[in-house]
Amino acid sequence: MSLNIIVLAKQVPDTRNVGKDAMKADGTINRAALPAIFNPEDLNALEQALRLKDANPGSTVTLLTMGLPRAAEIIREAIYRGADTGIVLTDRTLGGADTLATSYSLAQAVKKFGNYDIILGGRQAIDGDTAQVGPQIAEKLGIPQVTYAEEILDLKDGKVTVKRRIEGGVETVVAPLPCVVTVNGSAAECRPRNAKRVQKYKYAVSPSEKGNLSPEIQALVDARPYLNLQEWSAAYVDADPSQIGLAGSPTKVKAIENVVFTAKESRTLTDDDTQIEDLIKELIVNHTIG
Numbered sequence: 001m002s003l004n005i006i007v008l009a010k011q012v013p014d015t016r017n018v019g020k021d022a023m024k025a026d027g028t029i030n031r032a033a034l035p036a037i038f039n040p041e042d043l044n045a046l047e048q049a050l051r052l053k054d055a056n057p058g059s060t061v062t063l064l065t066m067g068l069p070r071a072a073e074i075i076r077e078a079i080y081r082g083a084d085t086g087i088v089l090t091d092r093t094l095g096g097a098d099t100l101a102t103s104y105s106l107a108q109a110v111k112k113f114g115n116y117d118i119i120l121g122g123r124q125a126i127d128g129d130t131a132q133v134g135p136q137i138a139e140k141l142g143i144p145q146v147t148y149a150e151e152i153l154d155l156k157d158g159k160v161t162v163k164r165r166i167e168g169g170v171e172t173v174v175a176p177l178p179c180v181v182t183v184n185g186s187a188a189e190c191r192p193r194n195a196k197r198v199q200k201y202k203y204a205v206s207p208s209e210k211g212n213l214s215p216e217i218q219a220l221v222d223a224r225p226y227l228n229l230q231e232w233s234a235a236y237v238d239a240d241p242s243q244i245g246l247a248g249s250p251t252k253v254k255a256i257e258n259v260v261f262t263a264k265e266s267r268t269l270t271d272d273d274t275q276i277e278d279l280i281k282e283l284i285v286n287h288t289i290g
Contacts, residue, residue: 002058003155005049006113008106008121008134009042009063009078011071038074041122043190045183048152049120050082050191056155060084062113066094066106069208072229079201080193085226087113088206091234094244098251099128103136105244108237110141118160119180123148131182138180145180146173150187206231 013034046063053059063078063086065071075086089109097105110119119138124131131147138145146162153172154161164171165184175181203217206229210218221227234244242248269275283289 001056001156003052003056003060003117004115005052005059005061006110006116006119007042007046007049007061007063007078007083008119008137009046009065009074010039010122010125010127011036011065011067011074012039012125012127013037036070036073038077039122039125039127041124041183041185042074043122044185044187045120045122045181046078046081046083047188047190048149048181048183051188052118052152052155053082062086064089064106064109064113066090066097066102066109069206069231072206072209072231075206075229076201076204077193079204080198081191082194082197085229087230087232089232089234089237090208091244093234093241093247096246096249097244098249099130099132099136100250101244101246101248103133103140104248105234105237105239106133107137107140108239109232110137112232112237117177118155119178121180121182123182123184134180134182141178141180143178143180144175145182146175147182149181149183152181201227203227204229 014037046061049061053061061078061083063075063083065074065086066089069088069090071088071090072086075083075088078086087109089105094101094105110116121134121137123134125133135145135147146160146164148164148166149162150165150170151163152160153163155177158177159174160177160179160181161172161174162181164173165186203213203221204227205213205221208231210221213221234241240248267279269279280289
């Protein structure tokens with residue numbers, strides 16, 4: 001059976017390089033000032049989507065991302081690895097969204113997309129670490145959800161079988177389609193870029209990027225429809241202005257603080273059992289362990 005697969009992905013700031021300019025005055029992330037990367041767990045989700053595509057000839061994988069126009073970079077990255085196309089949901093009115101507003105906006109985009117069988121996404125994004133958006137989208141769409149997925153074991157007869165990694169063990173669940181599945185970082189790593197696909201799709205661009213191309217490359221893109229990525233606005237997906245961006249976000253970030261842990265003291269132990277036992281007791285008392 002052929003499947004219409006949506007992969008939710010996010011271009012996130014590289015949290016290894018957070019500096020004093022990481023937050024704007026209104027409490028939102030200054031994404032323009034930070035290096036941007038493909039959210040790691042979304043790559044795990046992409047791999048599960050590509051495995052479904054491999055097992056079901058005729059299936060399509062569409063990457064859906066919300067963010068600045070430059071988020072088209074991760075769509076190209078996904079296409080290089082095997083995805084078919086992608087959509088950037090981008091609009092100034094979407095800026096500053098918390099998880100509630102983000103999930104609403106993405107759910108509206110999924111509704112506009114229409115015919116889909118399964119939605120896959122990473123468990124959480126490294127710039128928020130909330131793990132809320134995937135489940136919230138499922139709730140807004142009124143469809144089942146499977147979280148903490150580590151592997152999609154089977155998909156047939158309108159049902160998907162998923163192995164979940166949960167606290168204390170592994171669980172296998174079956175859910176009816178369509179559904180949302182969020183994938184753990186412990187799942188299989190995403191396959192590397194395919195050299196032939198890089199050559200074929202290296203000029204794939206969104207409308208916002210097209211103006212930066214030379215006339216010759218613009219003509220090439222116009223002649224090859226598969227190189228045209230889609231950009232959708234809030235109005236295009238019929239989003240309620242009161243439920244998107246800052247207006248639809250009850251969560252407000254008050255401050256971001258860099259905390260650097262430094263050792264105040266060091267202690268050298270011998271292999272004496274008494275010293276080691278005393279240290280363990282001390283660590284338990286001050287709640288460092290236990």
